[in-house]
Amino acid sequence: MSEDFKKRITVAQADYTKSFIQNVFLQRTIFFLVFLILWQILSSLGIYPKFLLPSPIEVLETMFFGFIESDYLFAILESFRRVLLGYILAVFVGIFCGLAIARYKILDNTIGASLTALQSIPSVAWVPLALLWFGISEAAVLFIVVLEAFIPSALGVRTGVHTIPKEIIRAAQALGARSIDLYIRVIFPSIIPQLISSLRLSWAFAWRALIAGELFVNGVGIGQKLELGRSLADMSQVMSMIIIIAILGYVTDDLFFRTIEKKVQKIWGFNK
Amino acid sequence: MTILFEDVSLQFNSKNIFVVKNINLEIKDAEFVCLLGPSGCGKSSLLSMLAGFNSASSGRILVNNQLVKRPDLNRTLVFQEYALFPWLNVIQNVAFGLKNIIENRDERYLIASRYLKMVGLLSHARDKISELSGGMKQRVAIARALAVKPELLLMDEPFGALDEKTRLDMQNLLIEIWQDLKPSVVFVTHSIDEALLLADRIIVMDKNSKDPTVIGEIKADIKITEPRPRTLSDLVEIREKISSIL
Known part of the structure; x- marks a missing residue:
């Protein structure tokens, strides 16, 4: 074997190892496996009582029976319905609000400035207020969701409108697009990439606010299941719910929003 | 289309500084005028007032x-950065301005495709904007601006972002189209050579050195009668004259 050939084989092997390590799916799988194994070991060592640290297998069991024999699926669907309702409301309010503050300087100076302050309030802080105003009801949860989720949309729309290149607007105006026509045919489509990112953020906020709200409100939902788990000292249910929240969050964000976002960025021509 | 600037001044944000002051200018029908000068001497300001x-x-x-009050379909623009609408494909971009003139969509597309053919992009009618090169984008922008049959085409350093070769192609294309359709053209550029190759008339602008309250002024108004296509060697004298002014 020539030196050159040996060298090439070494390089090929190194490349293979590299691509193996760089395979994202593999990285994640190994990470979670290691995590589960450590968890299993820690739990079976018996340092912590079972009701504080169930093993991953027990949690999986709870989840499995929760779906086939209890109402986990119903709870998830209920939560989804609630968050979707709040989210849609929030997005409408947010887009309208964003367009208004982008258009009128005085609104930006007043409402626009307060939005940033409002955004710094965690959703849990609104719970007492919502409960007093709306009672222990779904309306209270919706209130919190809308209040949290409309802000990223509003701020995103404002930024989107402000960053439309002046030439785009001018070209459109010279070609006869005015007032409403200009909004529908140019301003709105121009902000879509920014809007998608904001909608994604709004969704994350809505989801957080929903769980915060549901913890305090009667009915069926993921938040209520969490709270029920706590009051029954059923840690495996608590953990099941946390895992379900994480999975749902990942699926909607990464698979749904990220996919749309990438597609839009490609069409609009700013894919990185 | 005839254009008349009568004692036009533009003040800078209500302060006592003028971008340009007391500009008088007459541009004749179908004339190709270049506004030539360095950045920040008021060329683009004149253009945007005219628009x-x-x-x-x-x-x-x-x-x-008629007094210019607001943008009008009769005066369309081409910008250095193309300003195309990325959510629309090529032919939809070109047909954009026709929406308010022609009801029928097929008719709009028919007209748009005529202009696309003129700029040599008919085979790219359904392409996405993000798939085009810089030169192709600028062709689309020119077709879009022309499709509404403006009497005046306003171009703000349209070829400034293109490479040398593409730039030459585009200049030739523009002259061809202009000779065909004969709109008046006001073309802003800071390249002497570009102005020499294109214009019937070069308005030379520069920073004002005498009056500190005025930023830019017109230094010279030079007619070029040389027939097209031109080569720069035919224009050495005028070139030197302009160089001595700037």
């Missing part, structure tokens, strides 16, 4: 004896 985006602080601008 109707900024109003003059004093004086008036008349287009076909």
